[in-house]
Amino acid sequence: MHDNRAWFGVLPVLLIVSFSAVIPLITVVNYSVQDIFDVDTRLFVGLDWYRETLRDPRFLDALLRQAGFSILILGIEIPLGILVARALPTEGRRVGLILVLMAIPLLIPWNVVGTIWQLFARPDIGLLGSFVNGLGVEFNFTANRLDAWITLLMMDVWHWTSLVALLTFSGLSSIPSAYYQAATMDGASRWQVFRHVELPRLKSVLMIAVLLRLMDSFMIYTEPFVLTGGGPGNSTTFLSQYLTTMAVGQFDLGPAAAFSVLYFLVVLLLCWLFYTSMTTNAEEQ
Amino acid sequence: MAEVVLEDLSFRYPGAAADTLAGLNLTVMRGEAHALLGSSGSGKTTLLNLLSGLLPAQHGRILFDGQDVSQVAPWQRGVTQVFQFPVLYEAMSVAANLAFVMRDIPDKQRSERVAEIAGKLGIDSVLDRRPAGLTLVQKQLAAIAKALVRPGVSLVLLDEPLTAAEPEHKWQLRQTLKSLQQELGATMIYVTHDQTEALTFADRVSVLHQGVILQTATPQALVEKPVHEHVGYFVGTPGMNLLEGIIREGGCWVDGIRLAAIHAADGPCKVGFRPEWARIEQRSNNVVDKATNTLPVVIRGTRTLTTSRGQSLGLAVARLGESEVVTRQTLTGLETGAGWLSIDPERILCFRDGWRLTDHA
Numbered sequence: 001m002h003d004n005r006a007w008f009g010v011l012p013v014l015l016i017v018s019f020s021a022v023i024p025l026i027t028v029v030n031y032s033v034q035d036i037f038d039v040d041t042r043l044f045v046g047l048d049w050y051r052e053t054l055r056d057p058r059f060l061d062a063l064l065r066q067a068g069f070s071i072l073i074l075g076i077e078i079p080l081g082i083l084v085a086r087a088l089p090t091e092g093r094r095v096g097l098i099l100v101l102m103a104i105p106l107l108i109p110w111n112v113v114g115t116i117w118q119l120f121a122r123p124d125i126g127l128l129g130s131f132v133n134g135l136g137v138e139f140n141f142t143a144n145r146l147d148a149w150i151t152l153l154m155m156d157v158w159h160w161t162s163l164v165a166l167l168t169f170s171g172l173s174s175i176p177s178a179y180y181q182a183a184t185m186d187g188a189s190r191w192q193v194f195r196h197v198e199l200p201r202l203k204s205v206l207m208i209a210v211l212l213r214l215m216d217s218f219m220i221y222t223e224p225f226v227l228t229g230g231g232p233g234n235s236t237t238f239l240s241q242y243l244t245t246m247a248v249g250q251f252d253l254g255p256a257a258a259f260s261v262l263y264f265l266v267v268l269l270l271c272w273l274f275y276t277s278m279t280t281n282a283e284e285q
Numbered sequence: 286m287a288e289v290v291l292e293d294l295s296f297r298y299p300g301a302a303a304d305t306l307a308g309l310n311l312t313v314m315r316g317e318a319h320a321l322l323g324s325s326g327s328g329k330t331t332l333l334n335l336l337s338g339l340l341p342a343q344h345g346r347i348l349f350d351g352q353d354v355s356q357v358a359p360w361q362r363g364v365t366q367v368f369q370f371p372v373l374y375e376a377m378s379v380a381a382n383l384a385f386v387m388r389d390i391p392d393k394q395r396s397e398r399v400a401e402i403a404g405k406l407g408i409d410s411v412l413d414r415r416p417a418g419l420t421l422v423q424k425q426l427a428a429i430a431k432a433l434v435r436p437g438v439s440l441v442l443l444d445e446p447l448t449a450a451e452p453e454h455k456w457q458l459r460q461t462l463k464s465l466q467q468e469l470g471a472t473m474i475y476v477t478h479d480q481t482e483a484l485t486f487a488d489r490v491s492v493l494h495q496g497v498i499l500q501t502a503t504p505q506a507l508v509e510k511p512v513h514e515h516v517g518y519f520v521g522t523p524g525m526n527l528l529e530g531i532i533r534e535g536g537c538w539v540d541g542i543r544l545a546a547i548h549a550a551d552g553p554c555k556v557g558f559r560p561e562w563a564r565i566e567q568r569s570n571n572v573v574d575k576a577t578n579t580l581p582v583v584i585r586g587t588r589t590l591t592t593s594r595g596q597s598l599g600l601a602v603a604r605l606g607e608s609e610v611v612t613r614q615t616l617t618g619l620e621t622g623a624g625w626l627s628i629d630p631e632r633i634l635c636f637r638d639g640w641r642l643t644d645h646a
Contacts, residue, residue: 178368181339186386187360196385200376 031257049258062242070217081164102162114226117155145235171205207278286472287349287439289313294345316470320487328496337364363439365432369448371424373416380412443475530556545630555636560613563628580626
């Protein structure tokens, strides 16, 4: 009985977590089943908002775009990050400097990243935009959907590949040199060294990299908002931005709450799927 | 398997002030179990890497069966290595690991060879498993199998392969290695700082010290006839006793007492003798007798190692002037205090400038 007093020690954490996470989440769930006209006028509508959201073509389009964006950036950033990490020198004075330089994009506030690329890619005065146009290739990310996507992908790759590279680099530096020596003596090719020595030992850091990039990209808001504002049309409007438009712009609290809950569940589901698939994979081995 | 010859092999790391290895000459016979014994910093690892080809030879030659392989890539040399800890491809099964080093060999021959080696090492039951699920000993056995499995291996390097094993498994692993070496007639070079491992494993041992091979000899010769002070001190537990002495009148003297006859130029020397070659006694008469080759010492303590038939055997530690002397003998009746040290005059060794003066009278 005496020992149960220890539970009081957990109380502060429970309090903080309830105020920071549980209570807001329940509030959102509460909103999502009501139609709210003003502070005193509310109607219970059950799951209507959920049905409506799931049938909303704009929601489904945004979800599809979102999935496409995440798959594309994972497909570029993970292999590119590994390539960069493998190309880095492993010792010497230069290493520290290179790592610091590489970390710089990670330290820039997200809306600044958006602004940098907004200016950089402008077809009239931007270094990139005017250069590409100067080559005779028509490029205008504010008018052309493909150009907008390319700019957005380039921006995200520029912003986040360093993270993957740094994680991979830390994974690589933990591999004892004897493994490389043994592989050299076995006459293993560069690819075989990567496939049989490095990849198995990078599994856990790569899982972290994939999870971080997946969650982060799935919730991306600031950079596309600053860069394209979701345009042209809705071609770069992702889930977060649509949600903000709905909740803040149009003040549709009920549908926005239902949207939020669905959004949250999708992110949770994705992470769970990834995590379980990668950990069971690791256990089999 | 090949005969391995080093010819005047030297190596200096870029930017280093001195050679890490200086003018090594060594012949390891085909099918020989050879040990390289040296403390850390003696150049063992550098020599290993030169033999395997991970480091390019700068000066001197390495010959395998008379062929200069100094500039040949590791894989083409046919050198394999067992490391301090088990090094295997962790995402592959043990069988796949063994097969990987034989990828240039037809399937059927390959699987026969895998089964054969696995049988010899007793790891048949774990062939289909990945290293992660195995015990440390099983993993190291698998790593040994990987080093031996490829037909046409010229040389197997063992870099302190028992380091990671528990003490109770070391003996078993060493026996397995030794018997396999003899059965396969493999040329093996076993690198270690542990003299017990070196002396029990190898047919011949080379003692490496500060980049130089001081002596290459059988374990017995290293114990009985070390050519250098360092060999005498480094080999043996405890190492050789070394006393300041002088050579004059055809004999070697310590503290004015003639201990043994020797033909060498007069001058200072170090007098060396193993703890087994000397004994300390106590007697009632404590008058110094210059005619006998006994030295007065002060016994500081004893350490019993074994007891048999009421006699305790072990180490006696005594002071002789500024030096400390250790003997291995019967301890029964020995007490701290004054005593007499006598050394077998037939076995006493004299060293000058580190090296042994040969030619006993």
